Amino acid sequence: MTTPLLEIRDLSARYGHVHALKPTSITVAEGELVTVLGPNGAGKSTLLRAVTRLTPGPGTILFQGQDVSALPTHRLSELGIIMVQEGRGLFSEMTVRENLILGGYNAGGDAGELSARMERVFTLFPRLKERLDQTASLMSGGEQQMLAIGRALMAGPKLLMLDEPSLGLAPRVAAEILETLGELNREGLGILLVEQKAPLALRLAQRVYVLSLGRVVAELPSHEIKSHHDLARYYLH
């Protein structure tokens, strides 16, 4: 059996007295796109925050078979675990160029590597090249999301985790961004995508986890969701 890219065993997290994520186990295989669905307050964002140790809690996190549970957040980026936060998490007073350069912080100042990664980002999001000297906060929501994903790609991820990347975007822009994620996945990038209601995300995903009240209540291949009437009604329409 091949080692999963990411394996989480009994990971949980709390905010004070609120047990936002109860012991949860999920896996993402190499080159797999996994979607995590669930209503507001289900623990989806907490799951990503727990994996990246922004909200640390007990449990085991294995990345390519290596136990990374005790590593601080900034060390995870060096291994290739990169997250795009809900709300994009841009350095809003900095330019597009500065955001992208900072995305490649773990390249250690290697100009050639940074330049190659930036060209790759411009291939996926040509609009960023046109806006290089624009302040991030002055861009449209769609462009900001492209920048957030572009900046994450500058970090050279092996696993890209995204927290509701389509939130607040026009359907056409959201579709464009999710299609790009699909393209990245087809090239072999492992993706863990958190969404609330996303028919397109389900079309792209190979597997789906459904979270409710901090627990995984369903795990199934994405094409099977249609046969689960209650899930299909909630997440496909």
Add this chain to the structure above:
Amino acid sequence: MIDAVQLVQNLVNGIGLGLIYGLVGIGFCVIYNASGIVNFAQGVFVMLGGMICATLLARFGLPIWLAAILTVPIVALIGVVMEVAVVRPMWTRGASIFAIILATLASQMLLEQVTLLTLGDQPRTFNSFTPGGPLMVGGVAVPYQLFWVLGCGALMVGGLWLFFTRTRMGRALRACSQNAEAASLLGIPVRRMMMLSFALSAALGAIAGILITPSQITAYNIGTPFGVNGFIAAIIGGFGSAGGAVAGGLLLGVLQALAIAFLGASFKNVAALSVLLVVLLVFPQGVFAGLKTLRASRR
């Protein structure tokens, strides 16, 4: 009535003092840019710079350049200790920024008292870096030390601008202040960056203290007035911009000089605090950012 020569002399003195306020203001900006924290112990770094340098000169007979080179890393180390012992534990436990700011103020008082106990309460000074002078220009005395302050100030502003906009570490420091979580997710060691910002800020304060001591003397309790005036300079400049802090410091120094000339020395602090009040009321984002917004809105 004050004569023209005396007025120009006051203005020259005001420019010298204003530049120092600006340099102290830069120290505020460095930590604020990296962490969002206003370090109210900034003035104490100025005091320590002067006091330690004066002590090294008096006790060990070192040349001024060597004493200055030794003083700056010593004060930077004190900045690191303050970050590790006071700020970091509070930051890690999720204390509010207000609580951390208050703790920096407490640190200022503590460091002042430690200085009083170890180095005594006597004011200290040392000779100007360049002997001789002052330079007489039409009856106005321009001390050589002013040129040192001008030169070092320009170097510091230019150097910091290059550091924050052109270097990997400088950009990472700015990233930490804008979104520490996002910075951390990209591999930036946020805690180490905050420690670096305290070291850098303390070093800048120490340089300001060494520059001002030949003309202003130093003592264990001079940190508070320099800290307050540096803070006002940073606010006038829009808090966060090194160039803005220096411009704000110059404005403040000149206004204080005018207040001394026309109203008397006791009105010096009244002028400083009045300027702060007016700036906060009219341009809460700083004079320069406020004027920029005003110009943009008229277009």
